[in-house]
Amino acid sequence: MSWLWAGVIAAAVLSFAQKWIGYQVPPGVLEKPRIARVTSLLPVALLGALVATQAAADGPQLMADARLPALAVAALLLALRAPFLVVVIAAAVVAALCRALGWG
Amino acid sequence: MNTHDPSDRSPAARSAHEAPSPDAASVSLAVSAARRKGLSVGVATGLYGISFGALATASGLDVWQAMVLSAIMFTGGSQFAFVGVIGGGGSALGAALAAVLLGIRNTLYGLVLAPTLPRGGAKGAARSLLTIDESAAVAATAGPPAAKRAGFWAAGIAVYVFWNLFSLVGALIGQSVGDPGAWGLDAAAAAAFLGLLWPRLVSKDVVAVAVAAAFIALIATPVLPAGLPVLAAALVAVVVGLLPRRPVAGGNRVDATDEDGEQA
Incomplete structure (x- = not known):
């Protein structure tokens, strides 16, 4: 077995174990107010970070391209209470159009 | 998420699993809304598997190695990090380390989801495997516990099926499919994360x-x-x-x- 295979298998198994461990924390821990606040704010922080990196990061660089107008349209549609799928498709269409027109 | 019954929008109903149980009709509305959301997130994200498969084989992994990552590691950020390190000339150890560092957030998701999802058994293992950005985000925004569960499973299973399917497509046909960015899929993913964040x-x-x-x-x-x-x-x-x-x-x-x- 090559080192690459060993790395693939080890990383895959460890990644699964990481997911599993999160569920093994005793439920009582989560009911403490501060812990509860942290766990309810975590998705907000992670989503905020994922929006930013998905919209403006290109590998290790920041990049303003067709994703930004697409995200702006998505935000506008969300403010207008458009359904989720409409928002996602509209963003894809805006980005694809911008790129077809040669920008971003 | 915008199809929820308006009564779900009160702060109390939003406040996760401790919320007083709303009436059955609004729960079933929230459940079907969460399921729809999960499916659409799953399809949008899963299509991106093409770029993973293509990048993996371009980086020197074979099709089987790419598919072990998609099927067992199953967390896009870690998978891209792994093939990125290998493609950049890094060692298998460095690639594994990068993947594991990135996967720490999945532990946090488990922490948040634990009160809502079944423990133990085959479902417990499936729950762990399917714990990723998208399933955790859909569950977190779904309202009542039944809707959280429905959203988690819908998003997790849909992403799993499409991600693996399109990883295989990408690995087999390599770069010839072109750049998913040309189809706006990268922007769609950003919009999906924003859409999941918005109601919170x-x-x-x-x-x-x-x-x-x-x-x-x-x-x-x-x-x-x-x-x-x-x-x-x-x-x-x-x-x-x-x-x-x-x-x-x-x-x-x-x-x-x-x-x-x-x-x-």
Whole structure:
């Protein structure tokens, strides 16, 4: 077995174990107010970070391209209470159009 | 998420699993809304598997190695980090380390989801495997526990099926399919994350956390290895959550506490 295979298998198994461990924390821990606040704010922080990196990061660089107008349209549609799928498709269409027109 | 019954929009109903059980009709509305959302997130994300498969084989993995990553590792950020390190000439150990560092956030998701999802057995293992950005985000925004479960399984299973299917397509046909970016799929993913974030922005505090996290992720992007910026941003939640506050009645109802305590 090559080192690459060993790395693939080890990383895959460890990644699964990481997911599993999160569920093994005793439920009582989560009911403490501060812990509860942290766990309810975590998705907000992670989503905020994922929006930013998905919209403006290109590998290790920041990049303003067709994703930004697409995200702006998505935000506008969300403010207008458009359904989720409409928002996602509209963003894809805006980005694809911008790129077809040669920008971003 | 915008198809929820308006009664779901009160801070109390939003405040996760402790919410008093709403009537059956609004729960079933929330369940089907969460399921639809999960499916659409799954399809949009899964299509991106093409780019993973193509990048993996371009980086020197064979089709089987790419598919072991998609089927067992099954967390896109870690998978891209792994093949990125290999493609950049790094060692298998370095690739595994990058993947594991990125996967730390999946442990945090499990922490958040544990009260809502079944423990043990085959379902317990499936629940672990399917714990990723998208399933955790759909569950977190779904309202009542039944809707959280429905959203988690719908998103997790849909992403799993499409991600693996399109990883295989990408690995087999390699770069010839072209750039998913040309189809706007990268922007669609950003919009999906924004759409999942939106309904949680119920108080100034929460908005501040989201904005600060986005800012930190961006300034960390040029200086930290791929994936760590998102993790660094998660520290915002930890710091803000642990800050001392004056006690407010109903201390456990986090979102309600934020509104009552901070907007007065």
